[in-house]
Amino acid sequence: MNAPAYRADPPEARYLVALDGVALIFHRPSGLTHILAPPAPQILEALAEGEAEPAALLERLRRDYDFGDSDDLEAALEARLAELETSGLVWRA
Amino acid sequence: MKHEFRVTVGPVGFRIGSDWKRPLDQLSALYADYPAPDIPDFTVRLFAQRPWRRFIRPSVMIGGDYMLPDAAPLSLAHGLLAAEMGMNLQMALGQRRYLLLHASAVERDGRALLMTGHSGAGKSTLSALLGERGWRFMGDEFALIDLDSGALHAFPRLVSLKNEAIAVMEGEVQSDRLGPLMRDTPKGDIRHLRPPKEAVARMREPAKPALLLFPRFGHAVDIRKVGEAEIFVRLTQASTNYVALGEAGFDALSSLVRTIPTRAVDYPDTESAVASVERLWAELAE
Incomplete structure (x- = not known):
């Protein structure tokens, strides 16, 4: 069974302001303000290339970030995606 | 409404209508130095809970352009507080500029x-x-x-002095800048300062x-x-x-x-x- 693919609004749907270590995001389609800690803003940025399943998304993130040898990266990414889904910033394609 | 008072505070103009004259007299004394707006931005209404209660145990309801449906009435002795609360309410709910x-x-x-x-x-x-x-x-x-x-x-x-703050400011300013002392309001003792x-x-x-x-x-x-x-x-x-x-x-x-x-x-x-x-x-x- 394939893992679900996730999508996000294009970057122009978000107004992002960096505040000491977190990202303040105004989500234009909903009018809601979010405060996101890493890696959530980076996940949204990676989804700008288009929808992706967690494994493919992880590959995109690996291009820019060094994750070391940790095994549970995909599970951690899925947990962050679930949080972003709850906040309405990503959804299942 | 029966009585009306207009006042400009900062960039905002208010019209306050009331079933009673006394709260407006108190307001106009305390806001004596403030200009009146030509066209008010917000309207506040102080009205009797029931028509006959304008006279018998009068209770002041606060209304206006924006209203809180469950706002409790205040006694007429607290009418000045009601006017101030009404002005705050219009700002809080209606200000968009x-x-x-x-x-x-x-x-x-x-x-x-x-x-x-x-x-x-x-x-x-x-x-x-x-x-x-x-x-x-x-x-x-x-x-x-x-x-x-x-x-x-x-x-x-007007500065809304509450409880201990009243004594602090009574020691600091001339008494003619203070409004009537209102005891036991929903916010405790209140006295306004010009x-x-x-x-x-x-x-x-x-x-x-x-x-x-x-x-x-x-x-x-x-x-x-x-x-x-x-x-x-x-x-x-x-x-x-x-x-x-x-x-x-x-x-x-x-x-x-x-x-x-x-x-x-x-x-x-x-x-x-x-x-x-x-x-x-x-x-x-x-």
Whole structure:
């Protein structure tokens, strides 16, 4: 069974302001303000290339970030995606 | 309505209609130095709960352009408080031209000190006290942030002194600047204070926000830095119209948070608070 693919609004749907270590995001389609800690803003940025399943998304993130040898990266990414889904910033394609 | 009074506070014009004359007489005495608007922005109505109750045990209901359906009536002796609450309510629910922060403000050299915190934190008393000690009083309840320029506009309405603050200010100002003492209102004892003449004469002059403090009364002296994300969250909680303003509000608030030096200040008494404010202003104000 394939893992679900996730999508996000294009970057122009978000107004992002960096505040000491977190990202303040105004989500234009909903009018809601979010405060996101890493890696959530980076996940949204990676989804700008288009929808992706967690494994493919992880590959995109690996291009820019060094994750070391940790095994549970995909599970951690899925947990962050679930949080972003709850906040309405990503959804299942 | 039977009786009407008009007043301009800062950039905002009010029309207050009332079933009774007395609260309006008290208002017009305390707002004697304020101009009347040609076209009011907001209307407040003070009306009898039932028609016959205008005469028998009169109860004042607060209404206007914007209403809270479950607002409890006040006794007529508290009519002045009802008018002030009505004006605040119109601002809180209806103001769209400025980002509204539930904060007090004073000015010096064109730069503003903003103070915000929970009810009882002392922001109102501190602003009133500083207004008698060389600062220009800009408001004890609402700070209006310009959505384009980020400038702070004054809203120097009557200062609503509560409980212990009444004695503090009775020792500081002439008695003719104080309104009637209203005991046992829903907010405790209340006495209104007329801001200094200069605060009213210069109420159209905006100022640049230069220092933000979160005062907290009743603790040993302590001064702490506050992270930007926490400042942002606290200010969204202190704003009555942040959500309604959408992206313009986000822009104004995030710009303010990124540029203004901020500290949390605990204080055991007002004199120590004034000393902390002066010291922080000298060190940090931009």
